[in-house]
Amino acid sequence: MSDFTKLVMADEPDLLERVQKHFRDESVLSDGRTPMRVLRSLVSSPRLADYTVRGFNSNGFVHVGDSFLDEHTMLADWTQKTYGVELSTWKRIHTDLEVVTGFGFRDASVARIQVWSFDPMSLSFDALKIAVAVSYTDVELIGGGEGCRCSE
Structure with a gap:
């Protein structure tokens, strides 16, 4: 059994090996799938905050x-x-951006920014897959997320 008290960041150098060991040690569902909660019990979400901006x-x-x-x-x-x-990086660039709360559904001038605890560009593709997976909140995963704050 894995130690659930040792949460790691997605930019750990040996992340893939740790995740594989964690999955081997933990029980899975009867059909062989591993619940998302098992992954999230090992890897911390890198997502600190969300902003919707123009000028990015x-x-x-x-x-x-x-x-x-x-x-x-x-x-x-x-x-x-x-x-x-x-x-x-967010601290350096945010003053040059317009944070918006309402926008048109098809407004491509708006970007959604997730502020992460480390640079996502520093991750391998496999580590980025894990980081993105654990970055979703429980509400987003069940489909009850806030969604788009559209003005149209």
């Missing part, structure tokens, strides 16, 4: 959240793309 230059930033899933699965995305931004 996305060059050099990586998709996270729904935009990451849209790139790598058959799930659809919002018109507003979601980017991961490290906290120190």
Whole structure:
């Protein structure tokens, strides 16, 4: 059995090995699947805060959240793309951005920013998959999320 008191960050160098060991040690559902709560009992969400902004230059930033899933699965995305931004970078750039609370559903000038505790660009693809997975809140996973604050 794994020690549930040792939560790790998704930027741990040996993350994949730790996750694999954790899954081997923990019970799975009768059909062989591992519940998301087991992964989330090991890996901490990197997501600290969310903002919706205008004026964001996305060059050099990586998709996270729904935009990451849209790139790598058959799930659809919002018109507003979601980017991961490290906290120190957010502190540097946020004053140059317009934080918005209402916008049109098809308004592509708006970006969704997730402020992360580390730079998502520093992760391998497999570690980024894990980080994105654990970044979702329970409400988002059950489909009761806040969704788009659209003005139209």
